[in-house]
Amino acid sequence: MKDLKAVVLAAGEGKRLRPLTFTRPKHMIPVGGKPLLEHHLKALKDCGIEEVLLVVGYKSNNIKKYFEEGSRLSVKIKYLHQKKIMGTADAFKLAEDYVDEDFLATYGDLLVSSKIVKSTLNMHLKEKPAATLTTVEVSNPEQYGVIMLNGNNVTGIIEKPDPGTVRSRQINAGIYVFSSEIFKAIKQTGISKRGEREITDSIKMLIKRGEKVIATRAPSEEWLDVGRPWDLLKANIRVLDKLKSNIAGTIEDGVRLEGPVYIGKGAIICSGTYIKGPVYVGEESNIGPNSCIKPYSSIGRKANINSGVEVKNSILLDGVNVGHGSYISDSIIGEGCDFGAGTIIANQRLDEKKMGIREKKVNTELRRIGIVVGDHVKTGINALFMPGVKVGHYSWIGPNIVVYRDVPPNTSMILRQEIQLVSIEDEER
Structure with missing residues (x-):
């Protein structure tokens, strides 16, 4: 041949x-x-x-x-x-x-x-x-x-x-x-x-x-x-099912690794972090401290997963930064995205019906699906994404927003608040 x-x-x-x-x-x-x-x-x-x-x-x-x-x-x-x-x-x-x-x-x-x-x-x-x-x-x-x-x-x-x-x-x-x-x-x-x-x-x-x-x-x-996007997650699972452990980076004291885990050259896994494979971590990435990376997660090069972050069954491309206390599940996050602290991705409906990706409402035939995010998207603190949302590249999501619909590329989504200042009289103190 x-x-x-x-x-x-x-x-x-x-x-x-x-x-x-x-x-x-x-x-x-x-x-x-x-x-x-x-x-x-x-x-x-x-x-x-x-x-x-x-x-x-x-x-x-x-x-x-x-x-x-x-x-x-x-x-x-x-x-x-x-x-x-x-x-x-x-x-x-x-x-x-x-x-x-x-x-x-x-x-x-x-x-x-x-x-x-x-x-x-x-x-x-x-x-x-x-x-x-x-x-x-x-x-x-x-x-x-x-x-x-x-x-x-x-x-x-x-x-x-x-x-x-x-x-x-x-x-x-x-x-x-x-x-x-x-x-x-x-x-x-x-x-x-x-x-x-x-x-x-x-x-x-x-x-x-x-x-x-x-x-x-x-x-x-x-x-x-x-x-389609969920096919990427299926493909990721199939590839990681054949993953062989390889530790080429630095593992600090207090880190727990289970199952097949690939840690690229120059990557640092900080103290208190728990990784349950199969998981792939690219070169020069930093994970933790005290983060949790669950099975079928693939993290690209030069990513920064900060303290208290949980990642599960997701693909994170190169250069992604995830602020502390965030949760990413069943999602694909584009290159160079920067998520503020407390960014949460919902991945399941309360009625447990199978979910679709928005726009044409295509049924994924999955009970859990997160979001699909283009390159260089930024989120403010405590941004919350509902299942099935797509966010276009170079968009900004402001703090404390619940994102329940698709966001086009190069778009800023801001939550406007009505703030009222009331004087407190002496007798009310």
Whole structure:
């Protein structure tokens, strides 16, 4: 497989992951301490892939600056720029002059294991079809492209069918191995209703022409489509479940560590702090004193978690400062945020109903969800956030405010008080 190249799509904007994607591509949002795309590329590397063609577009410099030519992962990376987002087929076509007869093709916003990628590669090399797809069984196939199968043969693809209209729960997992026949099909692919050229339409073209298209089924626990904020929390859990303890920082006397805990170089864990893993703490971060970091928390580089703070099941990006006595749970906090003392994030409704992320009221199917905060947001003391709120980058939340609705980027939210001064007469003292 060493000679097989991979084409990885990482050009999309990721609008459903706003406000985090206002300032970075979705592929660069960290889970378990590293960008999502790094986990993806490592899975390919573990399959023997040594050369990657990375299709980039939106804020591509973020990706290029981080990965450079690929030495970080011991792979060779060549960048292909999709100037205008015109769909997945259009993106894959950019690689036509750079790949050989067969090549691996994936979506870079997937958290996948090397096992399922290797399974797809092996089946393709054995059967030698025009295309091999990976499928995953899900409970909500109407949100994906459903793959119609006859044994291992793909007979059709139905994009986001109405609920109950198809029996198959096998969906397109976004992992393919193509022969060069796919480029002929792409050239014949028309524009979809979304105004794009879709790779699934190109695959349908192969089937219509009588080409052999097959599928391999992957276990759902080794695949995750990261499309919405709560998917990031799920991805974070999966990555941290495989975390191995590593203490490269300073642990003061009186600190208690349980379970797998990663402490980066130059980080300081102050006296009285309790960390129950799996927990990731990035380089040069300061935790405590007397703070509590609970399982599935990922804290970035140069963060400052002050005294009496509790963090649980959350992703905090680089440079976050959390004032003393604050509570962060089930949330994603953007880079450089500065939370005043006593900032509290509520994460559960009193009626215990499943909650949604505001704006379009999308149901998360979760009983607990905190907030999603863009980069460089500041809060005053005793700010309180209700579950499911999104706060745009560079916004300010004043002190003593209950935030129950989304806050746009670059917005200041201030609580105005009516203050009355009354003179106290001598006889009232």
